[in-house]
Amino acid sequence: MRYFLTLAYHGNAFMGWQKQPDSISVQETLEKSIETLLQQPTAITGCGRTDTGVHARYYVAHFDAEQPLPERFLIGLNAVLPPSIAVFSVHLMHTDAHARYDAYERSYRYYISLHKDPFRTETAWFYPQHKKLDINRMQALAELLPNYKAFYPFCKSYSGVTHYNCAMKSAEWRLNPSEYTLEFEITANRFLRGMVRLIVGASIQVGIGQIPLEAVVEALETQKPLEKRLSVPPEGLFLTDVKYPYNLD
Numbered sequence: 001m002r003y004f005l006t007l008a009y010h011g012n013a014f015m016g017w018q019k020q021p022d023s024i025s026v027q028e029t030l031e032k033s034i035e036t037l038l039q040q041p042t043a044i045t046g047c048g049r050t051d052t053g054v055h056a057r058y059y060v061a062h063f064d065a066e067q068p069l070p071e072r073f074l075i076g077l078n079a080v081l082p083p084s085i086a087v088f089s090v091h092l093m094h095t096d097a098h099a100r101y102d103a104y105e106r107s108y109r110y111y112i113s114l115h116k117d118p119f120r121t122e123t124a125w126f127y128p129q130h131k132k133l134d135i136n137r138m139q140a141l142a143e144l145l146p147n148y149k150a151f152y153p154f155c156k157s158y159s160g161v162t163h164y165n166c167a168m169k170s171a172e173w174r175l176n177p178s179e180y181t182l183e184f185e186i187t188a189n190r191f192l193r194g195m196v197r198l199i200v201g202a203s204i205q206v207g208i209g210q211i212p213l214e215a216v217v218e219a220l221e222t223q224k225p226l227e228k229r230l231s232v233p234p235e236g237l238f239l240t241d242v243k244y245p246y247n248l249d
Helices: 026-038 073-080 135-147 195-207 213-222
Strands: 002-009 044-046 055-064 085-093 105-113 168-176 181-188 237-243
Touching: 002 026, 026 044, 026 055, 026 073, 026 085, 073 085, 105 195, 135 168, 135 181, 135 195, 135 213, 181 195, 195 213
Parallel strands: 055 237
Antiparallel strands: 002 055, 002 085, 044 055, 105 181, 105 237, 168 181
16 A cells, blocks of 8 residues: 655755665654554655755655554654654555656745844855845846756766756746745756755856856856856755645645
């Protein structure tokens, strides 16, 4: 019997989603917690990887169980999980449903704090030079992205992917005065390793005039890396949505 979980996690406590030999991951923590409840080894498949320190407001994973889940499984699971992970729902699915391969759209949001906030040090990046940023130039970069199919300039080196194509749906910078944040939201069918943090970094470089927008265009046209790449810190990045051809509400 295949079950889908919807959940959220605070990435600061983990070395990313995927299991690591000598580090704590979200995947391993979930597997051990479910094993405690079901008294059997349980492998979990996630909708994708998130890097060390990256958060998820909405994440989807699946696992298989030999028997129907206990009636109070969701309550019990949240009781044994650490405070940094919360499971919202569990859904019995058809046996071919797949948390990763069935997902057709993913959205991320990156938060830049516009003032030093001791309560947001783990969930936003404070950028002291934010007053130098030209948001119009940053938005011009964002608007370029959906015009391209391949994003090699925004992929971590040695990522092991077979291609760099992504179907980009939208990308947008917006100012949130009430929260004192500058926010970047991006949606595509898939993302390369480190892609969003590199795009945000390039936006910062364009925004302060460190590199011209034309340099980003040339990198995308030629599929070559930018001469000086900036990957922003992970704490400001959140996976915010994953869409499927079926309802998980």
